[in-house]
Amino acid sequence: MSPVPRTPVCERLGIRLPIFGFSHEPEVVIALTRAGGFGVLGVAREPPEAIPEMVARVRHDIGDARFGVDLMLPAGMPERDDPAAIAARIPKEHRAFVAGLRERFAVPPATRPNFFSSVVRTQALFARQIEAVLGSDVDLIATAVGLPPEMLRRAKDAGRMTLSLVGTAAHARAAIDAGADILVAQGHDAGGHTGPIGTMSLLPQVIEVAEPRGVPVLAAGGIGTGAQIFGAIAMGAQGAWLGTLWLGARENRTSRTLLARLAAAGSADTVVTRAHSGKPCRVVRSAWSDAWAEPGAPEPLPMPYQHALTGELLASIEEHDVAPLVYEAAGQSVHWVREERSVAQIVDELVGGILQAQARLRALGA
Ligand SMILES: Cc1cc2nc3c(=O)[nH]c(=O)nc-3n(C[C@H](O)[C@H](O)[C@H](O)COP(=O)(O)O)c2cc1C
Structure with missing residues (x-):
């Protein structure tokens, strides 16, 4: 069987698989790193003082392997609490x-x-979260729902890679101008704060902006199978960024009640609501x-x-x-959260799907 495509961004990050995972749980990030993917630890819901320990927990277990941290830095928040x-x-x-x-x-x-x-989301909180992240030894800093250029500049000056989640071609341009090294084209299908354009329509528009400027793009939103990852790579993405699927991972320690809700939910059982945070956010109904x-x-x-x-x-x-x-934030990919599995099992299944999709193409003589 031919190997899973190893794209230039995989080479750059030293990972074996084009599978990226967003998770709030250090154990998921650790397990995904071990399985050959790239983990990004969401710390937007963490008080600044908790961040160093969480990052150190991941570093302790993965040694020199690279991983990322994600912050949500929306503009327009009050100065202080x-x-x-x-x-x-x-x-x-x-x-x-x-x-x-x-x-x-x-x-x-x-x-x-x-x-x-x-905690109230304020500029003062973000400033302390940013200091905690910049003061850690994390390799990549991801930002979503907001793009403070000063933070990106400081991250780059400190030798960190930067990644930005974008929901439109205009966001993609702004993120590249601000210095993002990698973009995630995150479509409407995604769990969490999400824009109006579906992943299938968004991805080529972001690639069209990013490719001429040499910025790799990952596909996100509604992805739960290897065939989707392979399809995104065929469209020009250099990998896929998944969030919801890890909620079904044993390492995430999702409560039984939430896991039951997610396992029973199909793609039509998620809704975009402002009732979670005040900004449009896709959650399980x-x-x-x-x-x-x-x-x-x-x-x-x-x-x-x-x-x-x-x-x-x-x-x-x-x-x-x-x-x-x-409830929890969840994407249309919740369709593929069916039972609790380990991160390694989830990755194995995704890899199997990628190889199957490749074989399908070969059978067509492509
Ligand atoms: C529970 C949950 C929380 C999320 N929180 C954040 C976050 O704090 N910052 C962020 O950049 N993305 C966040 N996201 C979005 C993910 O980064 C990712 O783009 C999304 O999950 C991809 O779509 P999928 O859920 O269909 O896999 C979250 C997603 C989920 C499911």
């Missing part, structure tokens, strides 16, 4: 709606905070997204006020595992 000023931006009607949800679903109070209940879409429900608040409003309730739902309301 001023509780009175933030509270003043939350209308009474919204507070009453959230209190009503707590009552309707009998959600007990949280006894411990989580990120959403204890639950009573949470349904409630915010009901007639009479208030419009979700803009980021970061939506989380300032809902953080306590989200922390309570997570802690008490309140089944109807449990």
Whole structure:
């Protein structure tokens, strides 16, 4: 059998497989690195002081292999966490709606905070997260939902590779101008914050912008099979970037309740909602997204006020595992989250699919 295509970006990063994984869980990043792919640890939901230890955890286990860290740095957030000023931006009607949800679903109070209940996304938080990441020995820094050129410049000056997730050709141009070394063309199908253009339409548009400038592009959004990865490479991508599929990985330690919801969900069971963060975000459908879409429900608040409003309730739902309301960001690729498997098993299956797609082409005489 012919080997899996090793694209120039694989050579550059020293990886065997054109499979990139976004995950909040260090164990997933470690396992993916060991399986021959490239792991990127999402730390946007981490307080800055937790970041060094998480990065060190990955480094300890993977030695000299390369890996990345991802930050979400949206523009337009308040300068700093001023509780009175933030509270003043939350209308009474919204507070009453959230209190009503707590009552309707009998959600007990949280006894411990989580990120959403204890932290507000502010410029001051981002500055501290950036310092924590730049102060670590991570090899690549990815940014999404926002592109601070100063951060990219500092990352490059410090010898780090930079990667930017983009959702339109215009974003791609801006990211290259700001100095991104690698782009991820992340389509509407993707889990998490997502733009309006589907992956299949977006990928060639981003490649058209990036290829003449020598910037490699990875495909993201709705990818759950090796055949899709092979197809993306045939279209000019240098690899695929997956997020949702790892939620079904044993190493992710996804709660039983959430795993059951994801395993039961098909591609039509995800929705793009502002009810998660205030910006359009694709999540697996639950009573949470349904409630915010009901007639009479208030419009979700803009980021970061939506989380300032809902953080306590989200922390309570997570802690008490309140089944109807449990959800997570998830892409249309949730179709391929069926049962818990190890990262190595997931990668094996993807590789099998790539080889099968290659064989299919050969059989056609291509
Ligand atoms: C649970 C979850 C959380 C995510 N959070 C982030 C994030 O913080 N930063 C980011 O750049 N992308 C984030 N994403 C998007 C992924 O980086 C990736 O682009 C996306 O998952 C690809 O589509 P897929 O979910 O269909 O594989 C998240 C995705 C998921 C599923």
